[in-house]
Amino acid sequence: MDPVHDPVLHEEAEEEVPTEDFQLEPKKRRKRTSATYKKAPQAPKRSKSPYICFSTVKHKEIKDTMGPDAKVSDVAKKVAQVWRNLTDEEKKHWELEAEKDKQRYQEEKANYTGPWKIPSKRVKKDEGAPKRPMSSFLYYAQKMRPLVKEQNPEKRNTDISKVLGEMWKNCSEEERNIYVKREAEERERYKLAISAWDEKQAEKIADEEKVHIDTMPIDMSGQSPQMQYGQYYDPNYMIGQHQSMNPYMQYPQMQQYPPSYGMYPSQNYGYYSYPPMQQQHHHHQQQQQQQHNYGMIPNAPPSPPSSHMPPQSQSMQQNYMHPYNSGYVPVTGPADHHGYPSHD
Secondary structure (H helix, E strand, O other): OOHHHOHHHHHHHHHHOOOOOOOOOOOOOOOOOOOOEEEOOOOOOOOOOHHHHHHHHHHHHHHHHHOOOOOHHHHHHHHHHHHHOOOHHHHHHHHHHHHHHHHHHHHHHHHOOOOOEEEOOOOOOOOOOOOOOOOHHHHHHHHHHHHHHHHOOOOOHHHHHHHHHHHHHOOOHHHHHHHHHHHHHHHHHHHHHHHHHHHHHHHHHHHHHHHHHHOOOOOOOOOOHHHHHHHHOOHHHHHHHHHHHOHHHHOOOOEEOOOOOOOOOOOEEOOOOOOHHHHHHHHHHHHHHHHHOOOOOOOOOOOOOOOOOOOOOHHHHHOOOOOOOOOOOOOOOOEOOOOOEOOO
């Protein structure tokens, strides 16, 4: 017979199932991770209750009446007792104060547009940093915990810590001074170690910032080429790069008239600019074009020389300096078909 449909097997299986109620295991507490959130410090503070308004004002007064040795818990109990003994008329004043604070919160909440919560991340401790010294009680508990745990094996760590606290309170002054002295020695040792470590970290950060500044691209447009390009600066290479980017710079290098030569002022002159008379004629044409088209850029770059140039006069030919002439002696000769005088 098929075991799946065998009633005997099903009866045995049903008998094996326990009839007692199952008890669920208690839920484990979620560990706090670095992704937890906290209230944003710039967010509006919530409104206070009448009791909080009363406690904020009266807490210091009640604490002064109880003396400087009063515990925080005792002061809080006294404040609550005074609040309970107030009449309805006296409590009405604090209710009005709470209502004003509630209106303040509503206005700030309506105008606030920022986040209400921000992620709180714990700062990771540097593993190489010196460790802080323990307190005198922790040194005492570190020594006595194994003994107490051996005498009370059934107690949990929290209960053992309570026993150690009672033992520390009942400890003699001489025995307690041993651990107090050890704490002082460890603190002095820690101060020296942490100061040396801070200096080392400061030097490390300074070196990292220096490397970052050295490798960082800096705008040196206002500096000289030697400062801009450092030891790799090559004037010939930079001139070639500039000429390759500007087509008008591919003509022969310009020369300059002497300061007092002829009737023309000192100016840059070469194949990529016009001769003196033609330059004046071209400047006059630019002015007319600017008056006709108002709003255009006035300082437009000069256009390359054109083959259709007006003929030159004899006086201009006599005062003409050839671009290849490196001296100040003018070159004279009959004009060619471009309007330039020939060079003998």
